[in-house]
Amino acid sequence: MSANFGVIVFPGSNCDHDAYHALAHVMNANAQFIWHKDTDLSDIDFLLVPGGFSYGDYLRSGAIARFSPIMQSVTEFAQKGGPVLGVCNGFQILLEAGLLPGAMLHNEQLRFICKQSYLRCETSDTLFTRTIEPGEVLQLPVAHGEGNYVTDSDQLKKLQDNNQIVFRYCNREGETTREANINGSIDHIAGICNQKRNVLGMMPHPERAVESILGSDDGKRIFESALHELAAV
Amino acid sequence: MYKATVNVTLRKSILDPQGKAAHHALTNLGLSDIESVRIGKLIELNIDADSKDAAFDIAETACTKLLANEVMEDFEITVHEN
Numbered sequence: 001m002s003a004n005f006g007v008i009v010f011p012g013s014n015c016d017h018d019a020y021h022a023l024a025h026v027m028n029a030n031a032q033f034i035w036h037k038d039t040d041l042s043d044i045d046f047l048l049v050p051g052g053f054s055y056g057d058y059l060r061s062g063a064i065a066r067f068s069p070i071m072q073s074v075t076e077f078a079q080k081g082g083p084v085l086g087v088c089n090g091f092q093i094l095l096e097a098g099l100l101p102g103a104m105l106h107n108e109q110l111r112f113i114c115k116q117s118y119l120r121c122e123t124s125d126t127l128f129t130r131t132i133e134p135g136e137v138l139q140l141p142v143a144h145g146e147g148n149y150v151t152d153s154d155q156l157k158k159l160q161d162n163n164q165i166v167f168r169y170c171n172r173e174g175e176t177t178r179e180a181n182i183n184g185s186i187d188h189i190a191g192i193c194n195q196k197r198n199v200l201g202m203m204p205h206p207e208r209a210v211e212s213i214l215g216s217d218d219g220k221r222i223f224e225s226a227l228h229e230l231a232a233v
Numbered sequence: 234m235y236k237a238t239v240n241v242t243l244r245k246s247i248l249d250p251q252g253k254a255a256h257h258a259l260t261n262l263g264l265s266d267i268e269s270v271r272i273g274k275l276i277e278l279n280i281d282a283d284s285k286d287a288a289f290d291i292a293e294t295a296c297t298k299l300l301a302n303e304v305m306e307d308f309e310i311t312v313h314e315n
Contacts, residue, residue, distance in 0.1 A: 063299065106250050110251065
């Protein structure tokens with residue numbers, strides 16, 4: 001039986017259809033939308049919290065969405081080990097919900113950034129990156145105003161020691177230069193996972209990079225890894 | 234009725250990019266005596282509570298649960314009788 005992917009839809013989500021397209025039409029996976037007022041995730045094997053501007057980003061990005069009815073179910077799903085991928089605003093929502101540590105500040109240069117970025121995969125030890133070698137460079141687009149990841153030094157050390165930093169911003173050659181850190185994130189962080197390694201949050205958009213005609217299909221690598229892992233279960 | 238005024242500011246240890254940009258602009262305006270700028274949020278809550286202390290407690294719960302993200306923000310509450 002093939003895995004069921006659920007894409008959560010909040011008021012203001014705008015990457016939900018991109019995510020559905022990537023999963024259903026490109027990866028040929030079973031995908032469905034889940035409205036934020038639903039609470040039943042019993043037939044879902046993988047959850048994607050998409051990007052956008054949930055609740056208009058009022059107060060703080062992701063702060064209001066975190067209280068949507070679905071989020072209680074997402075938390076339980078994650079606690080039971082279910083895989084959850086939060087992209088961009090989805091990452092911000094997972095931070096606000098406490099499923100991942102840290103917070104997001106405005107980009108260092110105070111501009112909304114919309115461009116291609118390079119990410120270095122730092123670990124294969126997650127369901128999302130099992131088939132990606134550490135050190136491999138992926139090209140994925142970013143589109144955010146608040147992606148400047150911050151956390152205190154104790155928490156940062158924990159992330160480093162537990163190998164929870166999954167992606168770092170880098171240049172095309174995979175070097176984490178100052179210029180490559182597009183938004184000023186601490187330690188070049190572009191994506192982190194939780195300690196149990198089943199929840200991944202990342203600012204760049206894998207779902208917008210699944211067809212080479214649109215610039216890159218490196219985003220498929222993450223979905224391929226997830227499909228590979230879920231098929232093996 | 235009580236009015237609680239909540240000031241939410243970025244923690245001192247956290248660089249404030251908005252404040253930094255505003256400071257830069259103020260310096261360009263010739264206001265070079267301003268040494269630093271920090272930008273935060275002001276939130277007003279009208280609270281129906283039995284006492285000032287009760288109103289404070291409600292405002293504090295609102296801050297810790299939603300209005301401030303304590304990973305990066307501090308908050309300060311002042312309560313006045315309306």
